[in-house]
Amino acid sequence: SYQYNVPESLPVASVVARIKAADADVGxxxxxxxxxxDGDGLGVFKISVDKDTQExxxxxQKELDFEAKTSYTLRIEAANMHVDPRFLSLGPFSDMTTVKVIVExxxxPPVFTSRLYSMVVSEAAKVGTIIGTVAAHDPDASNSPVRYSIDRNTDLERYFNIDANSGVITTAKSLDRExxxxxxxxxxxxxxQNPAQIGRGYVAITILDxxxxxxxxxxxxxTTVCENAQPGQVIQKISAIDKDDPPNGHQFYFSLTAEAANNHNFTLQDNKDNTATVLTKRNGFRRQEQSVFYLPIFIVDSGSPSLSSTNTLTIRVCDCDADGIAQTCNAEAYILPAGLSTGALIAILACVLTLLVLVLLIVTMRRRKKEPLIFDEERDIRENIVRYDDEGGGEEDTEAFDMAALRNLNIMRDTKTRRDVTPEIQFLSRPTFKSIPDNVIxxxxIWERLKEADVDPCAPPYDSLQTYAFEGNGSVAESLSSLDSISxxxxxxxxxxxxxxxxxxRLADMYGTGPDCLYS
Known part of the structure; x- marks a missing residue:
């Protein structure tokens, strides 16, 4: 015999067990x-043959329920499909076994008493009105208490509430069937006891109108009426609608309002089939006198209590052809073929003249101030900062400035070349110096430097600040500047x-005048 344990949640068509009878034959x-x-599981289980393994x-075949039945006993027979008649006397060629299935x-999750609940409520129901009740229970032997809630994904507007303990559903806000x-x-x-176990029930709530x-x-x-329309001529047939849905259908009643009942232009006829007809009462309509008429129509329904509304029908007077088809319905177009009224043209011309006056006023003010009409940003230097970033040269800077300017001003050279590039060593004869008063020197x-800057093609195109310093008079040793010494x-x-x-x-080698010191 065999015994197998299976959980009660095992899906239908799942395999419970595989058994095999021994046979010495082959092929x-x-x-x-x-x-x-035999057994008590004839309708719950079935057995088939695996052709490859003969198991x-x-x-x-049906869902298992531990609370309904905890075990099943099956009597299963295995027999040869092909029996040689010569060996029938040796039979029977079959065997029996017992299989016991234990349900765990x-x-x-909780189970509702109904898969779908249908409820109805009037759209006039007040907040808190009871609509109906749902019920669910725990199918397990523990029979754990159940708490109810509404899946808000299916009630986004929160029209309904449910009591967590009793399952009573009530209205949470006003309803509207429309x-x-x-x-x-x-x-x-x-x-x-186990919040992870959740059952679901479905409720359809119909709103009564x-x-x-x-x-x-x-x-x-x-709606249009021709200028040549005759009295009693039908110009419009109207109907009505209502968003409500009464059980016996709609029934509407049409009439003119009290203030329009005695008008001399149009009348209304109720057709008693939820439609009405508008007719003319006179002839001689002219667009020049009145191009549009407004006809208020009173409509009442058959509800309880009945409701009514006043709707205005706009009727335009048109020029029609011989067949009564409207051609032109614009009174202004008849008076002014250009398509614009006199008032519109005057308004446009006034705007143009106003703009011209403003332009002339601005031009006049500009001329009085002697200012250009177009502002030149390049001439506005009120808040412009010009940065040159020129630095004074040190003792080793011989490229940007003439360092020989730092000399004793008691003497004056007759000629001086500007040193804006690295100087080349040359054999020059000593210039002749002369003593002159300090103010003349x-x-x-200064004039000498100014003239050199004016004729120098390599001078920068902008103004630059140059500082010329002198050491004063009376020095016996004269200038001690190393900048002047190496000049x-x-x-x-x-x-x-x-x-x-x-x-x-070392000093003699650096400052000597012999040929061997030229490149020291």
């Missing part, structure tokens, strides 16, 4: 068939340094 003689011959496969309990006639919501039932909408025109009518010194035009003789001994040999 076709070993082919077998299985069948359930009997037991599967589920599984924690199941907006939504049927509400389909999902109710959730949750186990108190009340007469809360007045009738109105079925469409926007474009300073004035001529090729210096008149200082340093040959006596060679007579001062080996300690001054």
């Amino acid at each position: 076709p003689n070993a082919e077998m068939e299985y069948k359930i011959v 009997g496969i037991i599967t589920i 309990d599984v924690d199941e 907006t939504n006639a049927v509400h389909n919501i999902t109710v959730l039932a949750m186990e108190s 009340i007469n809360d909408n007045a009738p109105e025109f079925a469409m926007e009518y474009e 300073f004035r001529e010194f 090729s035009n210096s008149d200082q003789n340093y040959d006596y340094l060679s007579d001062w001994g080996p300690r001054f040999k």
Whole structure:
């Protein structure tokens, strides 16, 4: 015998067990068939044959329920499919076995008493009105209490509430059948002991109609009357609609309002079939006198209580052809073929003249101030900052400025070349110097630099600030500046340094005038 344990949640058509009868034969003689011959699971299980392995496969035909039945016993027979008649006396060629199936309990979600609940409520119901009740229970042996809630994804506007303990559904806000006639919501039932177990029930709530909408025109009518229309001529047939849905259908009644009942232009005839006809009462309509008429029409429905509304029918007077087809309905077009009224043309001309006056006023003010009409941004230098970023040269800077300017101003050179590039070493004869008063030296010194800058093609195109410093008068040693000492035009003789001994040999080599010192 065999015994198998299966959970009660096992889906239908799932395999419960595989059994096999032993047979020493091979090939076709070993082919077998299985069948359930007895037991309490005849309608719950079935058995079939695996052609490749000759096994009997037991599967589920109906859902299992531990609370209803905890075990099943099956009597299964296995027999050869092909029996040689010569060996029938050796039979029978079959065998029996017993299979016991144990159903295991599984924690199941709550189950509703109905898959779908249908409820109705009037759209006039007040907030808190009871609509109906749903019920669910825990199918497990523990029978855990159940709590209810509404899946808000199915009730986004929150029209309904449900009592968590009793399952009573009530209205949470005013209802409108014309907006939504049927509400389909999902109710959730949750186990108190295991909130993960959730059952779902479905509720369809139908909203009953009340007469809360007045009738109105079925469409926007474009009604015309010809200038040559005769009295009693039909110019429009109208109908009405109502958003409500009464059980016996709609019935509308048409009439003119009290203030329009005695007009001399049009009349109204109720056709008693939810339509009405508008007719003329006179002839001689002229667009020049009145191009548009407004006819107020009173419409009442048959609801309880009945509702009514006043709708205005706009009627235009038109020029029609011989067949009564409107050709032109614009009174202004008849008076002014250009398409614009006199008032519109005057308004346009006034705007143009106003603009011209403003332009002339601006031009006049500009001329008085002697200012250009177009502002020149390049001439406005009120807040412009010009940055040159020129730095004074040090003792080793011989490219940008003439460092020989830092000399004793007691003497003045007759000629001076500008040093804006690296100087080349040349053999030059010493210039002739002359002593002149300090104020003359300073004035001529500045004029000399000015003339050099004016004729120098390499000078920058902008103004630059140059500082010329002098050391004063009365120095016996004259200028001690190393910048002046290395100048090729210096008149200082340093040959006596060679007579001062080996300690001054380095200086003698640097400042000597011999040929071997030219590149030191």
